[in-house]
Amino acid sequence: MDIRSGFAGTIGNTPLIRLNKLSEETGCEILGKAEFLNPGGSVKDRAALWMISEHERSGALKPGGTVVEGTAGNTGIGLAHVCNARGYRCIIYMPDTQSPEKVTLLETLGAEVRQVPAVPYKDPENYQKQAGRFAHSLPDAVWANQFDNLANRHAHYESTGPEIWAQTDGKVDAFVAATGTGGTLAGVSRFLKSQSNGIRIVLADPMGSALYNWVKTGEASMSKGPSITEGIGNSRVTDNLSGTEIDDAVQITDQEMITMVYRQLREEGWFFGSSTGINVCGAVKVAQDMGPGHTVVTVLCDSGSRYQSRLFNEAYLNEKGLVIA
Numbered sequence: 152m153d154i155r156s157g158f159a160g161t162i163g164n165t166p167l168i169r170l171n172k173l174s175e176e177t178g179c180e181i182l183g184k185a186e187f188l189n190p191g192g193s194v195k196d197r198a199a200l201w202m203i204s205e206h207e208r209s210g211a212l213k214p215g216g217t218v219v220e221g222t223a224g225n226t227g228i229g230l231a232h233v234c235n236a237r238g239y240r241c242i243i244y245m246p247d248t249q250s251p252e253k254v255t256l257l258e259t260l261g262a263e264v265r266q267v268p269a270v271p272y273k274d275p276e277n278y279q280k281q282a283g284r285f286a287h288s289l290p291d292a293v294w295a296n297q298f299d300n301l302a303n304r305h306a307h308y309e310s311t312g313p314e315i316w317a318q319t320d321g322k323v324d325a326f327v328a329a330t331g332t333g334g335t336l337a338g339v340s341r342f343l344k345s346q347s348n349g350i351r352i353v354l355a356d357p358m359g360s361a362l363y364n365w366v367k368t369g370e371a372s373m374s375k376g377p378s379i380t381e382g383i384g385n386s387r388v389t390d391n392l393s394g395t396e397i398d399d400a401v402q403i404t405d406q407e408m409i410t411m412v413y414r415q416l417r418e419e420g421w422f423f424g425s426s427t428g429i430n431v432c433g434a435v436k437v438a439q440d441m442g443p444g445h446t447v448v449t450v451l452c453d454s455g456s457r458y459q460s461r462l463f464n465e466a467y468l469n470e471k472g473l474v475i476a
Contacts, residue, residue, distance in 0.1 A: 158236040161190040162200050163310045167318040168451065172418055173435055178443025181434050183427075183451040184315060191232040192225075193453035194311075198297055198334050199229030201306035203237065206293045213291055217242060220295035221282035223331070223382035224253030225453060230295060231260035244282040249381055252457045272386055298332045299390035307338025315339065315448055316346055324445040325351035327401075327433040329383040329426055330362060333392025335450060340395050351441070354400040355433025355449075357408070360384025362392075366400035378405050379461065379471055380425040403432045410476040411435075412455065412462065425462055426452040 155161045165185045173181045186194035206212035217240040220230055227243040234241040241262040245254065246269035257264050267278050274280075279298060286294035297303050315323060326343055330336045340352040356363035359376015362385055371388055378384060385392075408428035415421040415431065423431070427450070434449040441447070461467050465475055 158190055158232055159200050162196045163189070164314060165189060167315065167448070170415075170419065170431065170434075173431070173438075177435060177438040179438035179441065180446040181431075181438055182319070182446065182448045183431065183434075184311065184448065185451050187423075187427075187451055187454045189229075191229045192457075193229065194335060194450055195225040195297075196229040196232070197306040197310055198303040198332070199226060199233050199295075201302040201309075202295045202297065202300050203230070203233050203239075205300070205302040206295075207237075212239065212293045214238060215291070216240070217286075217289055217292040218295055219282050219286035219289070219292055220244070220297060221277075221279035222297065224249050224257070224457065225382060226295070226297050226332075227257055227262060227264075228253065228260065231257055231262040235261060242282075242285070244278045244285070246278050250458050250461055252459060253381075256457070297334065297391075301391060303332055303334030304338035304341070304391045307335050308342045309338075311335065312339040312342025316343065319446060319448065321346065322446055323350055323448050325353060325434075325437050325441060325447045327353045327355055327430060327437050327447060327449045329355045329357065329380075329403075329429045329433070330392060331383045331385055333385075333389045333395065336397070337391050337395040340397065344396055351398045351437070352396060353433060353437050354397050355429050356400055356402050357384045357429055358402065358404055361386050362388075363400045363402045366397050374402065379473070380405070380408065380429060381458070383426050383429060399437075401433045401436045403429045403436075405471070406473055406476075407432050409462070409468065409473055413475055416455070421451075422455040423451060424453045424455050424458045 170181045189196040219242045221244040247266040248269045328336045343350045357378040357380045359378045361371040365371040412428040430449040
C-alpha cells in the first residue's frame with residue numbers, strides 16, 4: 152500500500168508537469184514541479200518542515216513551544232500547518248503589503264499574525280528583524296529564520312533536487328527559479344550540479360530586486376521597481392543563497408508575468424500565482440536561448456487563489472499600469 156504518514160509525510164514527491172503549449176512553441180520540454188500540490192499549498196511546506204525538524208533535533212524547540220517567523224506568507228502558512236500537526240504555537244510577522252488572502256488563511260490556521268510596515272532589510276523594524284527579536288524575548292520559542300537558516304536549502308538538496316533528477320531520468324538541461332530566501336534555487340542547484348555540472352542554473356528575478364545584478368555583475372544593486380510580486384526578489388544575498396553556483400539570470404517584468412499567468416489560465420487551465428508566472432517566463436526565455444531539444448525545469452510555486460484580490464483584479468492591475476492581455 153502507498154500510504155503517507157500525516158501532514159509531514161505528505162510534503163514532497165510532487166509531480167513534474169509538462170507545460171504543453173510552451174513546450175510545443177519552444178521545441179523544448181518545459182516542465183514544472185507542481186509544488187502547489189504540497190498539503191499546505193506551496194513550495195514553502197518543504198522549508199517549514201525541515202526548519203522545524205532541525206529545531207526539534209537540536210533541542211531548541213520543545214513540546215508546547217512557539218515558532219516565530221517573518222514571512223511574506225507561504226512559509227508562514229507551511230509553518231502554521233506543521234505547528235498544528237506537532238502542537239506548537241505559531242506567530243507570524245508579515246509586511247503590510249501582502250495580499251489579504253494570506254493573512255486570512257494564516258489566521259484561519261490559528262497563527263497569530265502581526266502585520267508591520269514594509270521597510271528595507273537594513274531598517275531595525277524590518278519584519279524579519281522584528282520576528283527574530285521577539286522570538287529571542289520569549290521562553291521556549293525559536294525563530295525559524297528562513298532566509299539564513301540553512302535547513303531551508305537542505306530541504307531542497309535532500310528532496311526537491313533528487314525528485315527532479317529521478318523524474319527526468321537525469322535528462323535535465325536547465326533549472327530556472329526565482330528566489331526570495333534562496334532555499335529552493337540553492338538546494339536544487341547543489342544537488343543537480345553534483346549529478347552533472349553541465350546543468351544550467353538560472354535565477355529568474357522580478358524588477359525591484361538586486362539578485363539579477365548580483366548574478367550578472369557580482370554586486371547586489373537594486374533594479375528599477377517596484378514589482379507586484381510577493382515573496383520573491385531580495386535586496387541582499389542570504390546565507391541560503393550565498394555560494395550557490397548560478398550560471399545566468401533573467402529579468403522578468405510584471406507585465407510579462409501577468410500575461411503568462413493569464414495565458415496559462417485561459418489556454419492550459421492552470422491557476423497560478425505571480426511567483427510561478429515569473430518562473431515560467433524565465434523557463435521560456437532559457438528555452439529560447441538554449442534552442443530546441445532541451446529539457447528545462449522550473450517550479451510551480453502555489454495557486455493563484457492566494458493573490459486573487461490583486462493579480463486577478465483588473466481594477467488593481469490598471470492602477471499599477473498593468474493590463475490583462
